[in-house]
Amino acid sequence: MEALEFFRLMVLAGFKPDGVTVASVLPACSHLEMLDTGKEIHAYALRTNELIENSYVGSALVDMYCNCRQVSSGRRVFNAFLERKIALWNAMITGYAQNEYDKEALNLFLEMYAASGLSPNSTTMSSIVPASVRCEAFSDKQSIHGYVIKRGLEKNRYVQNALMDMYSRMGKTQISETIFNSMEVRDIVSWNTMITGYVICGRHGDALNLIYDMQRVKEKTNMNDNAYDDEGRVPLKPNSITFMTILPGCAALAALAKGKEIHSYAIKHLLAFDVAVGSALVDMYSKCGCIDLARAVFNQIPIKNVITWNVLIMAYGMHGRGEEALELFKNMVDDGSRNKEVRPNEVTFIALFAACSHSGMVDEGLDLFHKMKSDHGVEPATDHYACVVDLLGRAGSVEEAYQLVNTMPSELDKAGAWSSLLGACRIHQNVEIGEIAANQLLELEPSVASHYVLLSNIYSSSGLWDKAMDVRRRMKEMGVKKEPGCSWIEFGDEVHKFLAGDLSHPQSEQLHEFLETLSEKMKREGYVPDTSCVLHNVDEEEKETLLCGHSEKLALAFGILNTRPGTTIRVAKNLRVCNDCHMASKYISKILDREIILRDVRRFHHFKNGTCSCGDYW
DNA sequence: GTAGGGTTAG
DSSP: HHHHHHHHHHHTTTTOHHHHHHHHHHHHHHTTTOOHHHHHHHHHHOOHHHTTTTHHHHHHHHHHHTTOOHHHHHHHHHHOSOOOHHHHHHHHHHHHHHHOOHHHHHHHHOOOIIOOOOOOOOHHHHHHHHHHHHHHTTTTHHHHHHHHHHHTTTTTTHHHHHHHHHHHHHHHHHHHHHHHOOSSSHHHHHHHHHHHHHHHTHHHHHHHHHHHHHHHHHHHHHHOOOOOTTTTOOSOOOOOOHHHHHHHHHHHHHHHHHHHHHHEEEHHHOOTTSHHHHHHHHHHHTTTTOOOHHHHHHOSSSSOHHHHHHHHHHHHHHHTTTHHHHHHHHHHHHHHOOGGOOOOHHHHEEEEEEEEEEEEEHHHHHHHHHHHHHHHOOOOOOHHHHHHHHHHTOOOOOOOOHHHTSSSSSSOOHHHHHHHHHHHHHTTOHHHHHHHHHHHHHHHOTTTTTHHHHHHHHHHHHHHHOOOOHHHHHHHHHOOOOOOEEEEEETTTTTEEEEOOOSSSHHHHHHHHHHHHHHHHHTTTOOOOOOOGGSSSSHHHHHHHHHHHHHHHHHHHHHHSSSSTTOOOOEEEOOOOOOHHHHHHHHHHHTTOOOOOEEESEEEEEEEEEEETTTOOO
């Protein structure tokens, strides 16, 4: 800021800023995204031949325009230069790449090479590598590594970081590791890139280990000081990017113990109260089944934004606590009247409708839907319709839900709404409307497995076996495959995964035996296996066996067998929980006196003493 | 010049 003020004073006082002055004040405009001031300086430079022919001024102008997202203005400045130095080429290439004009960046790179005879340097390559990664038209990505070596740029930290990222995104984490391990100097970006690489390929344990290592290296470098960032400081403290990379991984895995460790690091590094990290923590706790911890973290974040609130509203909704979600929304609106950072947005309403839907609060949800535009300025979009159709349909008003789909504005995509409607028809066994919805969906999204599965289930639960088989056949013909059911549970340092009917787990035999004995005990208490979700053309006894192989039951059995009596069991699943597993979990919670927290793909089920927090409404 | 951006129904 001061630099800019100084510049103005200088001009006002009659001094003529030279190229050096202008080229050093422009980066300030660029950094602060002060486009108008930047334009003012550009206009000033245009009045002086000496200035506008200065290549450094040109590069700074290109950079300023591109940083203010005025890429075409940047290109005009670039074009005006006939004699182009490498800094000018780099400014334009980087400008393109940072605005994701990847093809343009690559074309300019080729042009630079062909037309000017200039050799790309490390700056050029650290923009070209990410641009080529994103650019689909550029297929032989790995060849760029060879090119980097040919140019002797493979020892540059920025280029190495960019290459590591490239390999991670190509699924070749091992090569990223090789580069990372070979680096003489690593900075925070190197570490974060490697951590991200591990998260991308699902190696969460390795990602976490790297955060440990990071802190050890920090101690080492404090002594010999061979790693530094741009300002020459020792940089190897995790930053907010580190935490935001790893926390969603913990959330997805429902890895509570790991999440808590990360939380303690975040506290240690004074980042737990950062709004972005804090929001990610709230989400992590919520998705690990700890709604009260999520609330506690939320309460401690001093400055919240709309995402922080949305995360918590969503969390209460997922846990079936709709009343509290609405209460939070009131607080949010209240807070938003003073702070425009927390005004409800389109995601807020999705979270609210989901919360109402999970808690059967139809009237409250509809009321919000009718007021969202008038009271909060949020236009109902296609996703909102899909949620409200779900809200109505799930509660049994299938006809009304159908009417809502029909009254949707024509410009909106209806696939989501049809899909909600189809789901409702499955729950309430409405063949007629289900067929209508399915016909639309099989037209719009012929390769989505769930549409076929839902329709087939609607038919078979109404005894229309032939039609059900027909849909299955059609699905097979289309080559559409259903995502296999998968459940997982954190145990010790690892997350154990189970697929439906999985026999690969080392304790597999023991788990199946245990489930069979348990099943007998449950039957004595009144449990009747619900075989309706097993569609195979097999007899009842075989259906029961198939049910025992459901992934959530296997994960649950694993948890019970490997933890002390009374320990709460937390299981997560990639699909919705099936009727029978839901029922069985209720019995198990009672017979074995265990709290079971089961997260399905949409919401939580807290089983305790024979009942579920969802009230059997899901 | 290189790393991420957290929340989203079915």
